Amino acid sequence: AQSVTQPDIHITVSEGASLELRCNYSYGATPYLFWYVQSPGQGLQLLLKYFSGDTLVQGIKGFEAEFKRSQSSFNLRKPSVHWSDAAEYFCAVGDEGGRRALTFGSGTRLQVQP
Amino acid sequence: NAGVMQNPRHLVRRRGQEARLRCSPMKGHSHVYWYRQLPEEGLKFMVYLQKENIIDESGMPKERFSAEFPKEGPSILRIQQVVRGDSAAYFCASSPRETYEQYFGPGTRLTVT
Numbered sequence: 001a002q003s004v005t006q007p008d009i010h011i012t013v014s015e016g017a018s019l020e021l022r023c024n025y026s027y028g029a030t031p032y033l034f035w036y037v038q039s040p041g042q043g044l045q046l047l048l049k050y051f052s053g054d055t056l057v058q059g060i061k062g063f064e065a066e067f068k069r070s071q072s073s074f075n076l077r078k079p080s081v082h083w084s085d086a087a088e089y090f091c092a093v094g095d096e097g098g099r100r101a102l103t104f105g106s107g108t109r110l111q112v113q114p
Numbered sequence: 115n116a117g118v119m120q121n122p123r124h125l126v127r128r129r130g131q132e133a134r135l136r137c138s139p140m141k142g143h144s145h146v147y148w149y150r151q152l153p154e155e156g157l158k159f160m161v162y163l164q165k166e167n168i169i170d171e172s173g174m175p176k177e178r179f180s181a182e183f184p185k186e187g188p189s190i191l192r193i194q195q196v197v198r199g200d201s202a203a204y205f206c207a208s209s210p211r212e213t214y215e216q217y218f219g220p221g222t223r224l225t226v227t
Contacts, residue, residue, distance in 0.1 A: 036119040036218075043118075043205060045218075057201070100147075100212050101173070102149075104157045106154075
């Protein structure tokens with residue numbers, strides 16, 4: 001069965017610094033990969049997705065992610081973090097069984113220092 | 115263009131009571147997914163429904179939990195005889211067709227006292 005690992009539970013960066021959030025997945029075929037952001041008390045907002053094609057995908061709010069098949073990774077990056085980026089970030093993979101469910105990682109909580 | 119609506123946003127129930135969570139998908143969406151988020155964890159898939167059909171309920175607990183998506187009206191997730199372990203945030207997502215690209219609602223936070 002597929003799985004998603006986000007090894008960093010909590011990350012703190014300074015405003016204006018660059019950011020990379022790690023995501024590793026376990027999946028038998030070419031995965032469908034997603035990054036979502038969840039602000040406190042809110043639902044999930046889709047940041048970006050990878051289905052096929054170019055391995056560097058651009059998303060909303062200045063985020064990008066790179067799919068690396070050899071490393072089974074789909075890390076999220078942003079060149080310059082804003083205070084409003086403080087939130088919880090979830091990586092997800094489409095279910096291998098084709099039922100269209102998503103399997104989520106446990107999340108990385110991002111704090112931004114002024 | 116309203117997004118996915120869930121109500122109530124917060125629900126408090128005593129042990130043994132029933133909880134009913136409602137989800138209205140985005141306009142034009144006929145596919146609904148329910149996920150549960152326990153404290154400090156990611157979301158876990160529960161059930162996938164289309165209008166009047168349960169497509170996949172492999173993530174649902176075997177007892178006390180049920181879901182429906184009638185021809186008219188919202189999708190309902192029903193939890194009978196709630197226990198403290200049911201305290202969680204329950205998220206609904208919808209899509210216009212069978213796809214991984216799902217749009218999430220704000221969630222219902224259930225607290226069982």
